[in-house]
Amino acid sequence: MKHTFKFCPLCKCSLREILVDGCKRLVCQKCGWVNYKNPLPVVVCAVKDKEGKILIAKRNFAPGINKWALPGGFIESGENPEIACLRELEEETGIKGKIKKLVGIYAQRSRHYGSLLVIGYEITISKSSISLNNELKDAKFFAKETLLYIPFLSHRKIIKKVFENV
Ligand SMILES: [Zn+2]
Known part of the structure; x- marks a missing residue:
């Protein structure tokens, strides 16, 4: 969840916004902790x-x-992104896949999570039977012509590349 610090998470002292490496960041006045803001990898x-x-x-x-x-x-802490991708797929849809290739890496803003780094893989499968968990309401295979609207720009870019085999 996106949040901002009011106090230093290490020593609980007050924070001040100052320039660090060319960016305004909250810095602890006592211990020097800096609130770097990095994207969350997905x-x-x-x-x-x-x-x-x-x-x-x-x-x-x-x-x-x-x-x-x-x-x-x-991605869980310490987890390989390819493993995370296959794990998420199996958890959500019951599908066991294999990584074919890395399609691309995109920066995306999320109102809910802030800055995301979206890592897209192309996956091949041998069986396409789906069993959904509670994170999904439905899941279907779509041809390019019948594809529904997807509100995430990074997903649209990944899908376009995978359809076009680039
Ligand atoms: Zn501190």
Whole structure:
């Protein structure tokens, strides 16, 4: 969740906004802790079936509840992004996939989470039977012509590249 610090999380002293490395950042007046703001990494999967269709899921939670998007989620601390991607896919849809390639990495703003770094992989599968968990309301494979609107620009860019095989 996006939040701002009122006090130093290390020593509880007051913070002051000063320029550090060319950016205004909150700095602790006592211990020197700096509130660096870094993006949160997210992995998303573009799963392509044998007919060349891509799996799109309808989200059951905010942000983007009831919106269609690529399946995915946050990387756990210390987790390899490729492992995280396959783990999220299996958790949400029951699908066991294989990484085909890294499609791209995109910066995205989220009202809910702040700055995100979206890492998109193309995934191949041998079986396309889906069993949804509670994070998703629906998930289907779509051809390029029948694709529904996806509100996340980074997902649209990843899907376009995977459809076009670039
Ligand atoms: Zn401090």
